[in-house]
Amino acid sequence: MVTQKDALTNGIMSCWKSPSNIALVKYWGKKGNQIPANASLSITLSEAYTITRMKASKAEAGKGPGVIFRFEGELNEAFGARIESFLKSVIPQLTFLTDVNLEIESGNNFPHSAGIASSASAMSALALCLCSIENSFKEEAINQDAFLRKVSYISRIGSGSACRSVYGGISIWGKHPSVDGSNDEYAVPLPFELHPLFTEIHDTILIVDPGQKKVSSSVGHNLMKGHAYAEARFNQANTNLTAILVALKQGDWDNFSLITENEALSLHAMMMTSRPGYLLMHPNSLEIIDKVAGFRKQTGAAVCFTLDAGPNIHLLYPANEVEKVKPLIEELKQYCYNGAAIEDKMGSGPLKLNCK
Numbered sequence: 381m382v383t384q385k386d387a388l389t390n391g392i393m394s395c396w397k398s399p400s401n402i403a404l405v406k407y408w409g410k411k412g413n414q415i416p417a418n419a420s421l422s423i424t425l426s427e428a429y430t431i432t433r434m435k436a437s438k439a440e441a442g443k444g445p446g447v448i449f450r451f452e453g454e455l456n457e458a459f460g461a462r463i464e465s466f467l468k469s470v471i472p473q474l475t476f477l478t479d480v481n482l483e484i485e486s487g488n489n490f491p492h493s494a495g496i497a498s499s500a501s502a503m504s505a506l507a508l509c510l511c512s513i514e515n516s517f518k519e520e521a522i523n524q525d526a527f528l529r530k531v532s533y534i535s536r537i538g539s540g541s542a543c544r545s546v547y548g549g550i551s552i553w554g555k556h557p558s559v560d561g562s563n564d565e566y567a568v569p570l571p572f573e574l575h576p577l578f579t580e581i582h583d584t585i586l587i588v589d590p591g592q593k594k595v596s597s598s599v600g601h602n603l604m605k606g607h608a609y610a611e612a613r614f615n616q617a618n619t620n621l622t623a624i625l626v627a628l629k630q631g632d633w634d635n636f637s638l639i640t641e642n643e644a645l646s647l648h649a650m651m652m653t654s655r656p657g658y659l660l661m662h663p664n665s666l667e668i669i670d671k672v673a674g675f676r677k678q679t680g681a682a683v684c685f686t687l688d689a690g691p692n693i694h695l696l697y698p699a700n701e702v703e704k705v706k707p708l709i710e711e712l713k714q715y716c717y718n719g720a721a722i723e724d725k726m727g728s729g730p731l732k733l734n735c736k
């Protein structure tokens with residue numbers, strides 16, 4: 381048997397590519413240690429991803445984990461310190477960490493300043509590397525389902541929404557009566573086959589403002605504590621989740637669209653009605669929302685929008701509407717920062733890479 385000490389003598393490598401995701405039913409508000417106030421559901425993307433390369437080597441016993449972190453080729457001490465404190469918080473789940481030093485290199489394929497949340501792809505890529513390294517110390521191979529559940533759990537500690545990036549297609553995070561096996565501590569994949577209408581959902585991300593957001597998501601989640609509409613919001617999300625599952629199964633675009641937009645606007649309504657209240661939408665976000673509704677009325681196209689905690693708009697449509705939606709996208713680019721838009725779609729989840 382190869383002991384942990386032997387294995388670490390030459391260092392153990394792990395490399396993963398992990399995607400971002402966009403929530404349709406939003407997680408907004410949490411309790412305890414990253415436990416969501418309501419269940420959420422997201423689409424795993426394919427074109428916005430992080431690649432992380434990790435090398436574990438032997439540290440003085442009990443003195444780990446030391447961390448050297450490079451982001452896009454540059455040593456980044458600020459990120460490194462954040463990662464180190466995340467790693468300390470997951471020592472109870474990944475006990476080998478106290479005996480290793482980690483060299484981590486990470487990079488995104490989307491521009492750092494595109495206004496796309498990178499925490500989901502970054503934290504899931506990190507968790508995948510950590511759990512793969514842990515596995516190389518195990519005598520018996522862990523099964524794939526158990527591996528992904530653990531990765532999702534560890535990702536969640538780093539950033540709640542990251543736990544949903546572990547699966548391709550659609551993921552659900554948070555205990556919910558309509559989803560057997562759903563859990564507050566890790567995400568699960570959609571428990572049934574998607575209707576063919578939804579098997580290739582396109583997402584054109586319209587970059588209204590690539591800057592850093594004025595109020596972070598952690599501040600936003602905290603402002604849900606004692607929020608006047610908190611209970612109503614958590615119930616609304618849980619009801620919307622039940623309804624969107626039916627739409628996804630039956631191929632009901634109209635209801636899918638109604639629920640998705642209701643969730644996006646409710647998320648931003650929570651921000652506006654927090655104390656203190658704040659706005660993350662930009663005047664151009666409102667122009668786009670208005671134009672999407674107008675285009676849909678005029679053409680009957682199956683297209684809808686959602687937003688993350690920021691001003692950028694995700695335009696969602698099925699594969700068979702790509703041609704019909706093209707003129708709308710061209711028109712909307714005038715409201716984007718330097719006309720920037722990223723063509724993305726539903727993806728198949730993380731990929732293990734050969735480390736070079």
Ligand code: PMV
Nearest residue numbers: 403406407539540541597689
């Ligand atoms: O994972 P966090 O803590 O960055 O929060 C994400 C919150 C939203 O993106 C607004 C919604 C969601 O469910 O992803």
